[in-house]
Amino acid sequence: MKHAFLFPGQGAQFSGMGKALYEGNEQAKALFEKANDLLGFRISDIMFSGSDEELKQTKVTQPAVFLHSVIAYLTTPELKPDMVAGHSLGEFSALVACGALQFEDALLLVSKRAAAMQKACEQNPSTMAAVLGLEDAKVEEVLSTITDEVVVAANYNCPGQLVISGSIAGIEKACEALKAAGAKRALVLQVGGAFHSPLMEPARVELQEAIEQMAFQTPQCPIYQNVDAQAYTEAAAIKQNLINQLTAPVRWTQSIQNMVADGATQFTEVGPGAVLQGLVKKIHKEALTTGIN
Structure with a gap:
């Protein structure tokens, strides 16, 4: 019996996200303020009281979902995953949860990813x-x-x-x-562009340089990555899969199936919303699902 932790991607955002964390936990507050400083604008203000239109801005959406997920995880110290996975953007949250990336490094990569994807959408x-x-x-x-x-x-x-x-x-x-x-x-769908397609190649090239320069550690547990739904524990392979992710499909069905095959019986979604819990139930009806946000 193993416990898997899952992290949502773009589309899970909502006005008010993360506010209870900020107001109820000093560690969470400090992490939100660190994020504001790193990004150069008060993303927390937009998360807590911004309009839906403001939250839909690519430079806001991706780091907002990442921050909600990761701060919820980091401020719940009893969480001990046996395996992790994240849906698209959520893979960056999963990498922090398993210890492969530091919070600050992952946030900067997410911000670069959002900017690169926005640029690619405008080009094509x-x-x-x-x-x-x-x-x-x-x-x-x-x-x-x-x-x-x-x-x-x-x-x-x-x-x-x-x-x-x-x-x-x-x-x-x-x-x-x-x-x-x-x-x-x-x-x-009402989205900004063709994510996870060859049309994201300019963004992949741009993000590749940033990922290659970033320090990745050996994860504390396997991460099931989007590109092929397989479990990885080696930093170099994780990096390459993350680079390829922007132009490759998200194999979420296969990831959950492989986690179940490897012993997962409980799935906890960490972050805004409960979309992934619903998908898990459709993929494996016997799974126990919970959420933390």
């Missing part, structure tokens, strides 16, 4: 769509028929829920084709 207008009610293999088959536009599988969230990513024209074509193939829904 693009989008994503959620596909519901169709097997992964069928989605992949349909996407393979679209050869004149960029469109790929981006997030394998759970059985029957796969997010695709690509050019605006590619996503439009794919949605029509997927509906014709039997998808219950193929819904274009």
Whole structure:
């Protein structure tokens, strides 16, 4: 019986996030203030009382979700994970939780990641769509028929829920084709660009330099990384997987399946929201899920 800790990604943000932590814990308050100093603006003020529009700014969203997750984890000292994983952005939170990255270093990488992704989105207008009610293999088959536009599988969230990513024209074509193939829904998402697709290559190149220069430690427990859903404990491999993450799909379904195969029976989501708890239940109905925020 092993306890896995999971960390959410972009989209989990909400106005008021982290405020109770800041007001109720001196260590949390100090970490939020350190983050404000490192980022050069008071992200805590936006998290606690900002509008939805302010929270949607890429330079705010990614560090905000990271901070909520990591500070909740660091201020709950009894947490002892046997394994960790994070969904997309959440992988950076997971790396702090398992000791592979220091809080300050991870925050700076998250900030650089957000800026690089925003720039890539502006260079190549693009989008994503959620596909519901169709097997992964069928989605992949349909996407393979679209050869004149960029469109790929981006997030394998759970059985029957796969997010695709690509050019605006590619996503439009794919949605029509997927509906014709039997998808219950193929819904274009309100996102800034084609995350986890080849269109993020400029961001990957930019982030690679920052990751390569950052010091990573050997983690205290395995981290199941998005690019291939496998467990890693070696710093050099973790770095390379993190570099590849921006243009590769998030294999969340496979990650949870592999964690269960390796003995995980309890999953705790740390951070804003409870999306990952719901996905775990759809992937493995017998799992015990809890949340800390």
